[in-house]
Amino acid sequence: MPEPRLRIDGQAQTFVAADDRGLAYGDGVFRTLAIDNGQVVARVFQYERLAHDCAALDIRGPSAAWLDAELGQLIEAGDTGVAKITVTRGSGGRGYTPPVPARPRVIIAFTPGMPTPPDTLALDIAATRLACQPLFAGVKHLNRLEQVWARREAGASAAPDLAMTDTQGRLVATTMRNLLFMDPAGLWHTPGLARCGIAGATRARLMQAAEQAGRPVVEVDIHAASIADFCAAIACNSIGGAIAVSRIGENRFEHSPAMARRAAAWLAATA
Amino acid sequence: MPEPRLRIDGQAQTFVAADDRGLAYGDGVFRTLAIDNGQVVARVFQYERLAHDCAALDIRGPSAAWLDAELGQLIEAGDTGVAKITVTRGSGGRGYTPPVPARPRVIIAFTPGMPTPPDTLALDIAATRLACQPLFAGVKHLNRLEQVWARREAGASAAPDLAMTDTQGRLVATTMRNLLFMDPAGLWHTPGLARCGIAGATRARLMQAAEQAGRPVVEVDIHAASIADFCAAIACNSIGGAIAVSRIGENRFEHSPAMARRAAAWLAATA
Numbered sequence: 001m002p003e004p005r006l007r008i009d010g011q012a013q014t015f016v017a018a019d020d021r022g023l024a025y026g027d028g029v030f031r032t033l034a035i036d037n038g039q040v041v042a043r044v045f046q047y048e049r050l051a052h053d054c055a056a057l058d059i060r061g062p063s064a065a066w067l068d069a070e071l072g073q074l075i076e077a078g079d080t081g082v083a084k085i086t087v088t089r090g091s092g093g094r095g096y097t098p099p100v101p102a103r104p105r106v107i108i109a110f111t112p113g114m115p116t117p118p119d120t121l122a123l124d125i126a127a128t129r130l131a132c133q134p135l136f137a138g139v140k141h142l143n144r145l146e147q148v149w150a151r152r153e154a155g156a157s158a159a160p161d162l163a164m165t166d167t168q169g170r171l172v173a174t175t176m177r178n179l180l181f182m183d184p185a186g187l188w189h190t191p192g193l194a195r196c197g198i199a200g201a202t203r204a205r206l207m208q209a210a211e212q213a214g215r216p217v218v219e220v221d222i223h224a225a226s227i228a229d230f231c232a233a234i235a236c237n238s239i240g241g242a243i244a245v246s247r248i249g250e251n252r253f254e255h256s257p258a259m260a261r262r263a264a265a266w267l268a269a270t271a
Numbered sequence: 272m273p274e275p276r277l278r279i280d281g282q283a284q285t286f287v288a289a290d291d292r293g294l295a296y297g298d299g300v301f302r303t304l305a306i307d308n309g310q311v312v313a314r315v316f317q318y319e320r321l322a323h324d325c326a327a328l329d330i331r332g333p334s335a336a337w338l339d340a341e342l343g344q345l346i347e348a349g350d351t352g353v354a355k356i357t358v359t360r361g362s363g364g365r366g367y368t369p370p371v372p373a374r375p376r377v378i379i380a381f382t383p384g385m386p387t388p389p390d391t392l393a394l395d396i397a398a399t400r401l402a403c404q405p406l407f408a409g410v411k412h413l414n415r416l417e418q419v420w421a422r423r424e425a426g427a428s429a430a431p432d433l434a435m436t437d438t439q440g441r442l443v444a445t446t447m448r449n450l451l452f453m454d455p456a457g458l459w460h461t462p463g464l465a466r467c468g469i470a471g472a473t474r475a476r477l478m479q480a481a482e483q484a485g486r487p488v489v490e491v492d493i494h495a496a497s498i499a500d501f502c503a504a505i506a507c508n509s510i511g512g513a514i515a516v517s518r519i520g521e522n523r524f525e526h527s528p529a530m531a532r533r534a535a536a537w538l539a540a541t542a
Binding site: 020 | 279285287288290291368399404420423438
């Protein structure tokens with residue numbers, strides 16, 4: 001993989017103060033953005049999610065104009081790749097108490113080259129389960145040990161991805177993607193994220209497009225037993241887009257390729 | 272507060288690589304150690320807890336001899352203060368999957384000066400609740416947003432500390448201390464840490480001392496309604512030792528000062 005290009009707080013820089021609270025406590029948020037031909041894909045959605053997450057942790061996040069300028073320093077016209085924006089509460093003394101005022105730190109990394117997503121995903125269910133913590137549900141914060149554990153589990157079985165349930169057995173997402181389902185009536189559903197999980201920008205794009213098409217996506221609790229109610233499923237994130245899911249556990253989905261094509265069309269219309 | 276003295280991977284250094292997985296995902300652990308007159312208080316317990324936590328995350332932790340040497344570089348004879356040892360999985364590329372092999376990073380900070388602990392703690396119960404995640408329960412990992420949130424809550428009400436319950440209502444700890452209780456028969460109890468919470472070194476010292484005294488501490492589920500079953504409570508950590516708890520919520524404890532004296536004597540014997 002090529003080396004990432006890095007900027008920290010507006011400077012070309014590859015090191016962070018060791019007293020950063022992102023390092024000490026995971027006290028911060030991040031988002032991963034696809035860069036296509038020098039442009040941020042779904043820029044408005046991405047910035048909106050980042051701002052939402054900063055607000056959720058009461059961190060003063062960067063402005064859209066500042067992010068544009070900083071990404072402009074890292075990305076050249078024609079570049080394709082993956083950008084990651086991390087915003088932490090900045091440096092802090094010993095102890096959990098956030099400094100007041102805090103000086104948030106923004107780390108932006110751009111890695112050229114776009115990984116090729118799989119055509120289809122067959123998902124086993126991870127043994128690693130997500131804890132239910134409504135306080136931070138939906139937020140892409142830096143407390144991500146559960147995802148690390150689940151990716152490790154996927155690696156051990158050479159699986160490209162795994163479906164994840166919460167500790168109460170509800171299906172939530174995959175280790176790195178949101179999930180959406182279609183029922184036989186053509187209505188789309190997605191796991192609600194009031195207790196855990198990350199509300200991705202691509203999920204938001206699909207939900208907005210569905211709403212505008214007059215068929216809003218319904219957020220629901222999906223227990224293992226109710227997966228069989230659906231006839232199609234897709235997994236999505238900002239890098240790979242929407243991918244047809246052929247099965248989750250023992251449940252096979254016949255119409256996932258059609259659902260993935262519909263999603264791809266909607267994503268193309270909201271990029 | 273005086274500036275901390277820092278060493279990273281065996282070098283005097285104050286910056287870490289921005290691709291550290293502790294920063295990216297909280298993929299690491301830490302421990303806070305009291306330094307008294309140039310010596311680590313309860314060194315054996317502290318190193319044991321750190322090694323336990325590294326093993327829990329499958330991170331190759333530093334040896335006791337290496338830690339001794341590194342702390343020796345930072346701490347002079349006669350120094351009193353607080354040392355913090357952080358071990359992360361080290362640098363990693365994009366994505367949750369841990370690098371194989373990983374090169375763990377060790378950050379050691381020593382801050383001269385010992386905060387004066389309160390004589391007694393009156394604890395309200397935090398609105399911030401701890402999620403139940405058995406996978407990492409007991410481990411002092413770097414995913415600590417819940418504690419950050421609870422300390423923020425304490426700060427907002429100018430409380431020195433708050434008691435914390437899990438999302439199912441069981442009492443677990445305070446924002447920065449373990450809790451132990453005594454019943455009217457003189458038997459000690461402490462919240463079990465199978466679902467969440469941090470197993471502190473001071474808690475371990477008290478549990479070992481009680482066991483050697485023939486009255487082992489019993490790990491139990493303590494729901495709000497059962498707090499009233501106890502007549503004494505203490506809160507403990509490595510920096511403040513054991514502190515008498517005068518009340519938790521509406522429950523007052525008459526015999527906490529005696530329990531705290533017993534605990535202090537045991538801690539003096541295991542330093």
